[in-house]
Amino acid sequence: MTMIFGVPLAVFMGQLLLGLINGAFYALLSLGLAVIFGLLKIVNFAHGAMYMLGAFATLLGMRYLGINYWAALLLAPLVVGLFGMLLERTMLRRIAHLDHLYGLLLTFGLALIFEGTLVNFFGVSGARYPTPEALQGGFQTGFMFLPTYRAWVLVAAIVVCFFTWYMIERTRLGAYLRAGTENPALMQAFGVNVPLLITLTYGFGVALAAFAGVLAAPLYPVSPTMGSNLLIVVFAVVVIGGMGSILGAVLTGLGMGLIEGLTKVYYPEAANTVIFLVMILVLLTRPAGLFGKEA
Amino acid sequence: MTFIKKTLTSSIALAAATLMATGAQAEMSDGEIRIGYLADMSGTYRDLAGPGGLEALRMAVEDVGGSINGAPIEVFSADDRNSADVGANTVREWFDTRNVDLVAGLVASSVTIAATRVIEENNGLGIVSGSAASSITNEHCTPNHIHWVYDTYPLANGTAKAIVDQGGDTWFMLTADYAFGHALEGDVTRVVEENGGEVVGGVRHPFPTDDFSSYILQAQGSGAKIIGLANAGADTVNAINTASQFGVVQSGQQLAGLLVFLNDVYAMGLETTQGLLLTTGWYWNMDEEAREWAERYYERVGRMPTMVQAGIYSSTKHYLDTVAELGTDDPVAVRAALGEKPINDFFSRNGRVREDGRMVHDMFLAEVKSPEASEHEWDLYEILATIPAEEAYRPLSESQCQLVQN
Numbered sequence: 133m134t135m136i137f138g139v140p141l142a143v144f145m146g147q148l149l150l151g152l153i154n155g156a157f158y159a160l161l162s163l164g165l166a167v168i169f170g171l172l173k174i175v176n177f178a179h180g181a182m183y184m185l186g187a188f189a190t191l192l193g194m195r196y197l198g199i200n201y202w203a204a205l206l207l208a209p210l211v212v213g214l215f216g217m218l219l220e221r222t223m224l225r226r227i228a229h230l231d232h233l234y235g236l237l238l239t240f241g242l243a244l245i246f247e248g249t250l251v252n253f254f255g256v257s258g259a260r261y262p263t264p265e266a267l268q269g270g271f272q273t274g275f276m277f278l279p280t281y282r283a284w285v286l287v288a289a290i291v292v293c294f295f296t297w298y299m300i301e302r303t304r305l306g307a308y309l310r311a312g313t314e315n316p317a318l319m320q321a322f323g324v325n326v327p328l329l330i331t332l333t334y335g336f337g338v339a340l341a342a343f344a345g346v347l348a349a350p351l352y353p354v355s356p357t358m359g360s361n362l363l364i365v366v367f368a369v370v371v372i373g374g375m376g377s378i379l380g381a382v383l384t385g386l387g388m389g390l391i392e393g394l395t396k397v398y399y400p401e402a403a404n405t406v407i408f409l410v411m412i413l414v415l416l417t418r419p420a421g422l423f424g425k426e427a
Numbered sequence: 428m429t430f431i432k433k434t435l436t437s438s439i440a441l442a443a444a445t446l447m448a449t450g451a452q453a454e455m456s457d458g459e460i461r462i463g464y465l466a467d468m469s470g471t472y473r474d475l476a477g478p479g480g481l482e483a484l485r486m487a488v489e490d491v492g493g494s495i496n497g498a499p500i501e502v503f504s505a506d507d508r509n510s511a512d513v514g515a516n517t518v519r520e521w522f523d524t525r526n527v528d529l530v531a532g533l534v535a536s537s538v539t540i541a542a543t544r545v546i547e548e549n550n551g552l553g554i555v556s557g558s559a560a561s562s563i564t565n566e567h568c569t570p571n572h573i574h575w576v577y578d579t580y581p582l583a584n585g586t587a588k589a590i591v592d593q594g595g596d597t598w599f600m601l602t603a604d605y606a607f608g609h610a611l612e613g614d615v616t617r618v619v620e621e622n623g624g625e626v627v628g629g630v631r632h633p634f635p636t637d638d639f640s641s642y643i644l645q646a647q648g649s650g651a652k653i654i655g656l657a658n659a660g661a662d663t664v665n666a667i668n669t670a671s672q673f674g675v676v677q678s679g680q681q682l683a684g685l686l687v688f689l690n691d692v693y694a695m696g697l698e699t700t701q702g703l704l705l706t707t708g709w710y711w712n713m714d715e716e717a718r719e720w721a722e723r724y725y726e727r728v729g730r731m732p733t734m735v736q737a738g739i740y741s742s743t744k745h746y747l748d749t750v751a752e753l754g755t756d757d758p759v760a761v762r763a764a765l766g767e768k769p770i771n772d773f774f775s776r777n778g779r780v781r782e783d784g785r786m787v788h789d790m791f792l793a794e795v796k797s798p799e800a801s802e803h804e805w806d807l808y809e810i811l812a813t814i815p816a817e818e819a820y821r822p823l824s825e826s827q828c829q830l831v832q833n
Contacts, residue, residue, distance in 0.1 A: 143648045150640045248469075256473040257664065257694035263672070270674060276644060279672045351672070352637055353664055353694060357470065361637055396630075396641035401604050403641075404633035 139397055146276035147393045153282050155389020156289035157344055161362065162369040162381040163293055164340035167300065170376030171313045171333050174224060175232050177240035179366065180359030181247060182338045185212050186345025188250065191261050191354045201264035201350070208346045209339035216338030217331050224334065225327070243360065250356035258353025267350075285347050292343060293382045300378055309333060368411045374424020384422060455498035455756045456526060462488070462743070463521045465514055465542060466532035466557060468506035471635050471660040474690040476534045476557040479728050480739045484531055486724065487743035495751045507538045514538035515545050522549040528756045529554065529746055531739060536560035536607035543572045552758035554746060556738040559659065559686055560610035561821060564785040568828035571758065573765065573784045576738035577708040579607070581790045581819035582685050583614035585706030589792055589812075590653055590683050591622040598683075599651035600629030601642055601666055603658035608634070611657040611685055627651045635662055639669040647673065652680060659686045664695055671699050689733045692807050697798040707791050709734040709774050710808050716773040731805040741774035742786075777816045783828040790819040 134141040161183060168176045189208040193199035199207060219242065227234045263281050270279040300306040312319045312326045319326050345359075352358060369388050373380030388407050395406040402409075414422060464484055466476045481504050488500045503525070507514035515538075521527035522545070530546055533539045534557030546553040546569065553572035555563060561578040598619050602608040608631065616626050628649045630642045643666070646654045654675065656663050663684055670682055684691075687705040711721035711731045720740070724732045732740075749764045750756050770778030770786060778788035793808040801807065823831050 140648065143644065146644050146648075147641055150644060153640075154638055251469060251473070255690070256470065256661065257690050258661065259694060260668065260696055260699070270672075277647075277674055277678070279674075281672070282640070351668075353661065353668065355661070358637070361635070393641055396632075397645065400630045400632055400642070402633075404636070 137398065142275035143397070147397050148390060149273075149276065149278065150282075151390040151393020151396075152386060153286050153389070154392065155386035156286050156293075157348065157362075157385075158366055158369050158389055159293050159382045159385030160289045160344040160347070161341055161366040162373065162385045163296055163378065164337040164344075165366060165370050166373070166376055166378050166381035167296070167340070168334060168337035169370070170378065171300075171309055172228075172330055173232060173235075173313075174228075174239070174334070175236040176337070177236055177363070178219070178243040178246070179239075179338075179341050180361075180363030181243035182212055182216060182341040182359070183345040183348070183362065184250075184356060184359035185215070185246065186342025187261075187349045187354045187358060188345075188356075189342065190346045190349045191259055194261065201346075204349075205343070205346050209342040212342035212345075213335040213339030217335035220331050220334040225330075243363075247356050247360060254356060256355055256357055258355030258358070261349040261354055263350040281350055285351070288347060289344070292340070296340065297378050297382065365407055368407045372407075372411050372414045372421060374421025377421065377423040380421060380423025454496065454754050455750075456528060458498055460495060460498055460500045460529075460747070460750060460756050461525060461527050462500065462502050462529045462531055463518070463525070463527040464502065464504035464532045465507050465517060465530060465538070466504070466534045467509050468504070470509050471662070472509065472534045472557065474694075475660065475688040475733045476532060476735045476739065479724075479730065479732065479736045480532055480556070482728050483724060483732065483736045483740040484743050486727070487740045487747060490744060491747045491751065495747065496754060498756075500747070504532075507535070507542075509535045509538065511535075511537045511541035515541040518542045518545045518553075519549075522546075522551060527551065528758065529743075531743055532556060533558055534735075535605075536563065536610070537605050539563055540567050540606060543567065543569050547571045550758060552746075552762055554742045556742055557735045558607065560607045561614060562606065562610050564781075564783045564828060565821065566827045568783045568830055570784075570830060571762065573742070573762070573780055573786055575742040575786045576735055577706075577790065578785070578820070579611040579614045579686075580821045581708075581814060582611060582706045583618040584819055585790055585792045585814050586683055586685055586704050587615045587618040587655070588622055589704055590681075591619055591624045595653040595681060595683070596622075596624035597651040598624060598626045598653045598655050599646045599649040600626060600655045600657055601639070601646065602629055602631045603634045603662055604631040605634050607659065608657050615655055615657060615685060626655075632658070632662070634658070635660075637665060639666045640673065642666070643669050643673050643675060646670075647675065647678065647680065653683050654680055655683045655685060657685055659688070660691070663687060664691050667695060667699060667703075688735070689731060689805075689807060692795055693730075693805070697796060697801055697807065700795045701797040703795040704811075705793055705795070705808075706814070707734050707793050707808070708788070709737050710791060710793060710810060711737070712806065712808070713791065713810055720773045737774045741770075741772055744772070745770060779816075781823060783823065783826055783831050785820055787816045787820045789816050790814040 136144045165179050168174050186208045190204040193204050267281040267284050270277050312329050316326045369384050373384030396403045464481050468477050505517045530553040533555040536558040539555050539558040555574045556576050559579050561580040564574045600612050602612040656666050684703050692700050749761050766780045776789040780786045791810050792812040793810050
């Protein structure tokens with residue numbers, strides 16, 4: 133058997149694939165964060181909570197309203213996105229002109245409130261969401277048994293990431309959006325409703341997090357703390373990619389998933405810290421991040 | 428000089444004692460019995476002890492009437508956030524500013540080891556109900572704490588032995604990378620090897636971990652018959668769920684959950700967990716006495732108690748009864764008295780507190796029921812065998828505790 137640094141090739145390939153799948157989650161979440169930060173300059177610490185709300189909306193939707201997975205894939209991001217817009221309208225807007233720190237504190241506080249409320253009702257053990265029937269089982273890839281659902285997650289996440297990048301960087305709507313954040317007064321003068329644009333953008337970023345939450349529901353126990361565990365890693369990913377860089381967030385997300393996956397094979401004890409080591413190295417050598425533009 | 432000092436001190440003490448004996452309240456330090464409950468109230472281990480454990484503790488306080496000899500019992504609590512620093516600092520503060528008489532709860536082993544050191548420095552009393560590491564009454568024993576519910580030694584002795592006896596003789600260990608995981612891994616390895624099995628590999632994963640797919644893949648690659656889970660709480664739940672997604676059982680490997688709590692099985696559901704062997708210190712439906720208490724608890728909390736929550740009631744009740752018998756909450760006197768009487772109640776069978784602080788009692792080997800066999804939502808375990816108290820725990824002859832004469 134071919135060995136790579138003492139690990140059989142088959143195992144090595146399997147780990148790469150799993151890393152890529154985890155990376156897809158990082159990509160989806162950091163993409164939402166990057167959109168919100170890049171366009172609105174809000175450091176959204178409630179992003180993990182929105183991911184968690186997406187998963188909870190899926191779970192509760194099935195339990196009480198009989199909404200199936202495929203419908204939830206659309207409805208949960210919509211509901212959570214609308215909720216996000218409500219937050220933006222009623223709270224974030226009021227502090228938009230202040231330092232970033234205020235937005236950070238506000239969103240962090242909101243996240244704690246959402247999490248604490250749900251812990252109170254559901255505990256932390258979490259509940260299981262069944263894998264949708266069409267995606268049950270798995271197949272042999274030659275080097276590992278790959279559950280169908282994980283393959284689906286990878287494909288779905290990459291499609292959504294590409295769609296988002298295309299919309300923001302290549303369409304007229306995206307151009308308005310970028311211009312609106314660059315110079316809101318001028319865009320207003322052209323007759324574009326910038327405040328609405330900002331609300332929609334925040335809602336979209338939040339919906340991306342909720343979408344990741346729906347994807348995660350059948351994989352991990354749906355629990356109120358699922359978001360906060362992930363959020364710090366995702367922030368590190370955004371910092372490595374360069375705050376606000378959309379392409380950077382996606383590529384770094386996938387890359388960090390790979391690096392973490394390899395760490396789990398060669399030195400599992402460091403699996404939780406490796407991303408932060410990379411972050412330190414990147415900050416030392418390229419303070420604006422790998423894909424960030426120097427300020 | 429020393430002589431005079433000694434005589435003086437003892438006469439003052441004598442005088443004080445005589446004086447105190449007249450006023451009933453004065454026998455308790457500060458006229459109050461103060462119990463501090465330290466546990467993970469919001470993280471991974473919340474559901475196995477957490478707020479439910481605090482409620483169990485309150486039940487014990489109510490059952491003795493809320494006061495002893497006129498001295499009210501005060502209960503306060505704190506969230507240790509599974510951090511040894513936070514836990515140790517909280518306990519230190521309790522001693523410095525609140526004169527805590529009993530530190531109860533104590534869940535994550537790393538927190539417990541740090542907190543019991545502070546309890547020893549202050550010559551207080553701690554009763555550990557949630558922690559698993561057997562080292563807590565072995566190399567980390569102190570004269571000031573008791574370990575009540577279970578530890579990694581009987582977990583390994585019960586589950587690992589039963590599995591090796593059934594032919595599961597090659598093991599791959601998935602271990603939580605901290606004190607508890609290491610202790611459990613060590614105890615399991617010893618039991619597996621003593622019974623003719625072999626541990627062929629293992630991974631130590633960070634605590635806590637969400638994604639176990641990589642580790643499950645490594646376990647599959649090892650070819651071991653048994654994947655031993657030396658972790659707890661959400662980590663175990665995640666590992667078992669991931670294993671089921673990757674078809675571990677279908678490909679001929681079996682999982683051994685070495686520390687599985689009632690709330691874990693409840694959360695994962697019987698479909699995923701059926702057939703899982705586990706060792707438990709107590710199960711709510713194991714007999715009439717247990718059921719009776721569990722139903723009282725259920726009415727207050729809305730969930731069935733875990734063995735830890737039951738143990739918190741049991742240990743607090745024994746503590747308060749002993750305080751009432753002695754008429755003092757002096758930690759040294761209470762600790763000594765607890766060691767002298769048999770510990771028997773709805774929770775503990777054939778129990779006694781040894782000199783190393785270990786409360787040994789009968790343990791039980793259980794199997795998770797299939798969905799068809801379960802009659803209602805909390806009907807989860809079938810008790811297969813009783814592991815007698817004296818066989819379940821580490822014998823004193825093997826103890827490294829400095830309180831044990833070997």
